[in-house]
Amino acid sequence: MSAPAVPVPRVAIPMLTLVRGGMGGSETYARELVSRLAANDRVDAVAVVPDAAAGFSAPLPEVAVPGLDGGGSTAQRLSTLASAMLKGRGIRRSWGDRTVVHYPFTVPAPRPPKGTPWIVTLHDVQHLDLPHLFSRSELAFRRRFYDTPAREADLVITVSEFCRSRIVEQLRIDPDRVVVAHLGVDVSEFVPFAGEREPFVLFPARGWPHKNHARLVEAMQIVRERHPDLTLVLTGGALDQLGELPEWVDRRGLVSLDELRELYRTASLVAFPSLYEGFGLPPLEAMASGCPVAVAHSGSLPEVVGDAAVLFDPHSVDAIAEGILEALNRGNAGFEAGLARAASFTWDRCVERHVEAYERAIETRS
Numbered sequence: 001m002s003a004p005a006v007p008v009p010r011v012a013i014p015m016l017t018l019v020r021g022g023m024g025g026s027e028t029y030a031r032e033l034v035s036r037l038a039a040n041d042r043v044d045a046v047a048v049v050p051d052a053a054a055g056f057s058a059p060l061p062e063v064a065v066p067g068l069d070g071g072g073s074t075a076q077r078l079s080t081l082a083s084a085m086l087k088g089r090g091i092r093r094s095w096g097d098r099t100v101v102h103y104p105f106t107v108p109a110p111r112p113p114k115g116t117p118w119i120v121t122l123h124d125v126q127h128l129d130l131p132h133l134f135s136r137s138e139l140a141f142r143r144r145f146y147d148t149p150a151r152e153a154d155l156v157i158t159v160s161e162f163c164r165s166r167i168v169e170q171l172r173i174d175p176d177r178v179v180v181a182h183l184g185v186d187v188s189e190f191v192p193f194a195g196e197r198e199p200f201v202l203f204p205a206r207g208w209p210h211k212n213h214a215r216l217v218e219a220m221q222i223v224r225e226r227h228p229d230l231t232l233v234l235t236g237g238a239l240d241q242l243g244e245l246p247e248w249v250d251r252r253g254l255v256s257l258d259e260l261r262e263l264y265r266t267a268s269l270v271a272f273p274s275l276y277e278g279f280g281l282p283p284l285e286a287m288a289s290g291c292p293v294a295v296a297h298s299g300s301l302p303e304v305v306g307d308a309a310v311l312f313d314p315h316s317v318d319a320i321a322e323g324i325l326e327a328l329n330r331g332n333a334g335f336e337a338g339l340a341r342a343a344s345f346t347w348d349r350c351v352e353r354h355v356e357a358y359e360r361a362i363e364t365r366s
Helices: 024-037 074-086 088-094 136-152 161-171 213-226 257-266 281-288 301-305 317-343 347-365
Strands: 010-014 044-050 062-065 100-103 118-121 155-158 178-180 198-204 231-235 249-253 267-272 293-296 310-312
Touching (some): 010 024, 024 044, 024 347, 074 136, 100 347, 118 347, 155 161, 155 347, 161 178, 178 347, 198 213, 198 257, 213 317, 257 267, 257 281, 267 281, 267 317, 281 293, 281 317, 293 317
Parallel strands (some): 010 044, 010 100, 044 062, 100 118, 118 155, 198 231, 198 267, 231 249, 267 293, 293 310
16 A cells, blocks of 8 residues: 655745845855745745845745835844734735745744744854854844744754754754755856966955954965965955955955856865854855865865865964965866765755655644
8 A cells, every 4th residue: 555645735935034135145045945946846835025025036926025124133133023023914814824834044933823833944053152253132133033943843954964963962952853954056057167267266255253254364475475476355245344454355245146156267266264154155166166175174164065175274374374275286186076066965955855844844743
């Protein structure tokens, strides 16, 4: 006798704290998730977004909630949550009869209907591992709207085995309730280049403290003793927080996807000295472009890059410099290994893990 068919999950995906264009890797994750769920016949999903982000979920069916302006500061997010609470009944009505609710940005706004299984994605617990990098208000926000929901949800989805281990340890959550869905790279969007590369090192990251820009700049001063023509190109938001930089540092700020992909293709290497990463997409995107990569041996980065990149200690300026020099010396020697590593992380596999989690959450409650 064949096993009974699993009912197609009817999933609501509220993303009311979404700030379009300002959320980095977590936004990429949410966009890729909803776009691929639209073509998945094992799920019937609808996204719910603030009015300011209308159209984000296309081609997935979407409800845009009026009167929610969003914003990235703690105060703006609290305002969004207060509005979502007041509008909660109407928002839940707008997404119809759903058998599971998934919050890709962790914060459960609005709360699911009573008795409905729900899932949160928790991208990392950096605020618990490195609390000194966060303001008091941000720590309080995350403890209330990240930690508590993660403990209460039926399942937690996270993006790496590293994050899973930290979530289990820090939040004392049953390991069986934490599902790993590695992020992906659409390698078709990148054009590998194996020719002569231009004399610059690229670091695509926002100017947040854990990204470790200051040590990278110091390390590059050492590297430039051997390669005086080599410059450093920085992309990403909040780079004005880095203060004054040497004249050989090109602070590009936010760039278009086309410009970033061209930088990946032509850079001598991508250096990624971050002290903490829940996943770390840029090294994989660089590999998909054929670019050599040198990364910190911290967080999830070793799990992501495997043997296809040079690893270094991000707390040591000398070690960062040595890692960059080693990657420069290798040149394109790791070209094929990098392409293969990037191709092993797919969004389709990531979405499959989500569909399995939706089905499991429903079965757990039945």
